[in-house]
Each structure stands twice: as C-alpha cells, then as structure tokens.
Amino acid sequence: MRIATWNVNSLRSRIDRVEALLARHDLDVLALQETKAREDQLPLMGLQSMGYEVAAAGTSQWNGVAIISRVGLEDVQVGFAGMPGFAKEPEGPLAAEARAIGATCGGVRLWSLYVPNGRKVDDPHYLYKLEWLARLREAAQAWSGEDTALVGDWNIAPLDEDVFDMAQFKTSTHVTPRERAAFQAFLDDGYVDVVRPHTPGPEVYTYWDYYRQRFERNRGLRIDFVLGSASLAARVSGAFIDRDERAGTGASDHAPVVVELS
DNA sequence: ATGGTCGTTTCACGA
Numbered sequence: 191m192r193i194a195t196w197n198v199n200s201l202r203s204r205i206d207r208v209e210a211l212l213a214r215h216d217l218d219v220l221a222l223q224e225t226k227a228r229e230d231q232l233p234l235m236g237l238q239s240m241g242y243e244v245a246a247a248g249t250s251q252w253n254g255v256a257i258i259s260r261v262g263l264e265d266v267q268v269g270f271a272g273m274p275g276f277a278k279e280p281e282g283p284l285a286a287e288a289r290a291i292g293a294t295c296g297g298v299r300l301w302s303l304y305v306p307n308g309r310k311v312d313d314p315h316y317l318y319k320l321e322w323l324a325r326l327r328e329a330a331q332a333w334s335g336e337d338t339a340l341v342g343d344w345n346i347a348p349l350d351e352d353v354f355d356m357a358q359f360k361t362s363t364h365v366t367p368r369e370r371a372a373f374q375a376f377l378d379d380g381y382v383d384v385v386r387p388h389t390p391g392p393e394v395y396t397y398w399d400y401y402r403q404r405f406e407r408n409r410g411l412r413i414d415f416v417l418g419s420a421s422l423a424a425r426v427s428g429a430f431i432d433r434d435e436r437a438g439t440g441a442s443d444h445a446p447v448v449v450e451l452s
Numbered sequence: 453a454t455g456g457t458c459g460t461t462t463c464a465c466g467a
Contacts, residue, residue: 199458199467200458200460203459203460224459226460250460250461251460252465252467253466307467309467399456399457399458399467400457401455401456401457402456402457442458443458
C-alpha cells in the first residue's frame with residue numbers, strides 16, 4: 191500500500207495535479223491540507239472515475255483537509271476529541287477550524303493534519319498552536335497501539351538541518367523550543383518519523399516559500415511529516431519527497447511526501 | 453526593518 195501527504199494549497203486550482211500525482215505514484219491514499227474548499231465545492235468526478243473516494247472538511251478560504259482513498263474510507267471523523275478552536279478575542283467564541291480529518295483506509299488509521307501556523311511568537315495564534323498540539327498528543331496516545339499514521343503539514347521544523355538558514359528564523363515561529371518540544375513529544379510517545387531514514391542527505395525540505403525564488407535556490411524548510419505508530423513504522427519499506435512536483439509554474443509551495451507500506 | 457508571491461466568492465488577508 192502506498193500513502194502520501196501533500197499541502198496542495200487549493201485543491202480546486204490543482205485538481206489536475208492531484209489526479210496526475212495519484213496516477214504517477216500509484217497511490218492508494220492521499221492526505222491533503224489547505225484544500226481551500228468546502229466539501230460541496232470539490233471537483234470529484236475525475237477522482238471517482240479513477241476509483242477513489244473522498245472525505246473532506248473545510249472552508250473556501252485558507253484551511254481545509256481531505257483524504258482520498260481507493261482502499262476504503264471508513265469511520266471518517268472531522269476533528270479529534272478535544273481539538274480546540276481559535277478565539278478571535280479573549281473570552282470570545284471559539285471558531286471551529288477544519289484542521290484534522292481521520293479515516294480508516296486499508297486497515298490503517300490515517301489522520302490528515304494541518305497544524306496551526308502560529309504566525310508570530312507574540313501572536314495569540316502561537317499559543318493556540320501549542321494548545322492544539324497538546325490536545326492532539328493526548329488524542330494520539332490512545333491510537334499508538336494501532337496501525338496509525340499522523341500525516342500532514344506540522345508547521346514545525348524540528349531540527350536545525352530542517353531549515354535553510356537558521357539565522358533568518360531567530361525570532362520566527364516553526365523553530366522555537368516550545369514548538370520543537372511539542373513535536374518531540376509525539377516521538378517520546380512512540381511515534382516514528384518514517385520518512386527521514388529513507389531520505390539520506392542534508393537537504394530534506396518539503397516546503398519552499400513562493401517569494402524570492404526560494405525553490406530555485408533550494409532555500410526551504412522541512413515541515414511536512416509522516417509519523418507512524420510502532421506497528422505502522424515496522425511496515426514502511428520506502429519513502430521519498432516528490433521535489434519535482436514543486437518545480438515549474440503552477441506548483442503548490444509544498445512537495446508531496448510518499449510512503450510505501452508492505 | 454522590509455518586501456517578495458500565491459490563492460481565496462479578493463479591492464484584504466492568510467500563508
């Protein structure tokens with residue numbers, strides 16, 4: 191079975207690329223983030239004709255997650271228990287955000303995750319990000335004994351080598367000790383980064399900003415991950431980052447990450 | 453400190 195995750199940065203504007211990606215890598219399951227579409231807006235006919243089912247949640251604006259599968263799509267769940275919303279004002283109402291969708295596909299429990307960006311360290315979104323990750327960790331502890339994959343855009347670069355220039359991130363989110371500790375907590379609970387062992391070499395970026403020709407100059411970040419529970423990690427026979435998908439015009443700013451399971 | 457580029461039921465905002 192072959193699974194993948196991709197921050198597509200608008201599913202509607204890149205549906206042709208999604209269909210090509212599924213075919214090119216013979217994918218059984220594809221988790222998407224930043225779909226920027228409500229479920230009723232999705233162009234599904236092409237996917238259905240290819241034999242895939244789709245589960246999605248989101249708005250037309252900037253968030254949204256989806257799972258595309260041809261090996262079953264069961265027990266779909268939008269959000270996890272305890273997932274916080276974001277309050278625009280202190281004590282204000284919590285806005286529900288479509289940042290997580292889970293489903294069982296081919297016997298694997300897969301979660302497509304779009305971790306909050308955090309914006310600036312002194313922004314309320316930063317604490318929201320940390321809270322969101324803490325609640326996800328609590329939920330994920332209950333799933334660690336099964337074949338579980340936590341995949342998506344984590345908006346954290348866990349190691350200095352995951353950043354093209356740490357000096358440029360001195361005051362930025364994505365690299366702060368608290369964010370890195372939040373990521374490490376999943377590893378402490380037994381989840382495994384199943385991609386890194388299969389991508390030797392110092393440059394393993396999955397994201398390059400649209401500004402300043404960052405891809406052409408290979409100035410990127412590694413922020414997209416597939417974390418597997420122990421039993422799932424034992425099934426991983428290969429993995430790669432599809433850099434070619436990021437090249438040229440009309441690309442998402444993220445590259446897909448593909449994992450092969452035996 | 454600033455600005456650069458995408459995508460969105462866009463002339464502003466989030467990434």
